[in-house]
Amino acid sequence: MLETGNEHTGSQKGNDRDSDREPKKFEVAIIYNGVKKALTVALDEPMNKVLQQAVALFGSPPNPHTLALFTEAGRELPENVTVKEAGLVPHQALLLRPSTVKGG
Amino acid sequence: VRYKVPFCLLSRTFDHFRRCGEGRRECQALWTSAWQSPQAITDVVHPLHRANAGGFSLDSAWLNAFWMHLADNGTGVRVQVHTHPGEAFHSSTDDAFPIVHTPGFLSLVIPNFAMGPIGFKEAYLAEIANDGRWLEILCEERLEIT
Numbered sequence: 001m002l003e004t005g006n007e008h009t010g011s012q013k014g015n016d017r018d019s020d021r022e023p024k025k026f027e028v029a030i031i032y033n034g035v036k037k038a039l040t041v042a043l044d045e046p047m048n049k050v051l052q053q054a055v056a057l058f059g060s061p062p063n064p065h066t067l068a069l070f071t072e073a074g075r076e077l078p079e080n081v082t083v084k085e086a087g088l089v090p091h092q093a094l095l096l097r098p099s100t101v102k103g104g
Numbered sequence: 105v106r107y108k109v110p111f112c113l114l115s116r117t118f119d120h121f122r123r124c125g126e127g128r129r130e131c132q133a134l135w136t137s138a139w140q141s142p143q144a145i146t147d148v149v150h151p152l153h154r155a156n157a158g159g160f161s162l163d164s165a166w167l168n169a170f171w172m173h174l175a176d177n178g179t180g181v182r183v184q185v186h187t188h189p190g191e192a193f194h195s196s197t198d199d200a201f202p203i204v205h206t207p208g209f210l211s212l213v214i215p216n217f218a219m220g221p222i223g224f225k226e227a228y229l230a231e232i233a234n235d236g237r238w239l240e241i242l243c244e245e246r247l248e249i250t
Contacts, residue, residue: 061205093172101162
């Protein structure tokens with residue numbers, strides 16, 4: 001038990017050190033219709049604010065509620081989590097695009 | 105902006121519509137150009153989509169890859185083009201779900217599943233205004249076939 005506890009404590013310290021080294025703010029790249037722009041985000045920033053800022057980077061086009069942020073792999077990023085919870089990393093490319101494109 | 109559209113790209117657009125839509129399904133094509141020279145349309149892209157006689161929907165994974173392709177090549181979408189079964193107009197779905205939302209973006213609708221003559225006869229062109237509304241505009245005002 002003691003050994004496990006020591007290991008746990010050591011791990012916690014390690015995580016604390018990792019957390020200290022983690023940049024609190026960093027840049028990501030926002031891509032919209034072929035244009036790439038840099039945006040600074042903070043780890044504790046909510047993703048809905050990041051989305052608002054990303055939309056503003058491109059002149060706040062009308063009907064912004066139809067736009068969302070996606071990873072390069074195609075995962076739509078939820079708006080109700082923080083940057084850290086969304087798993088964003090420095091210099092990551094994020095795609096600002098409509099969730100749905102259709103016509104009729 | 106008045107875009108220059110080479111006739112060969114317009115012709116290729118109709119080819120996509122006729123081959124993919126077969127005169128019984130809607131279809132979409134996207135006209136792109138370089139950001140360094142936006143007025144000169146240089147390519148027509150036929151997106152991966154699902155369609156029926158009353159509408160179409162783009163594949164999300166395809167759209168993601170296409171968004172990266174545009175950034176990698178310094179190009180952007182200027183005009184979305186799609187077909188209607190009969191009369192050309194801008195439906196409420198067309199209004200609400202375009203690929204680009206920026207004012208000045210154009211949406212061209214071709215009637216009769218593009219089975220008629222190649223050109224803008226009876227086509228409908230709409231443009232996003234600054235307030236986000238779609239406004240009808242004459243094809244000649246924004247599109248020049250070269």
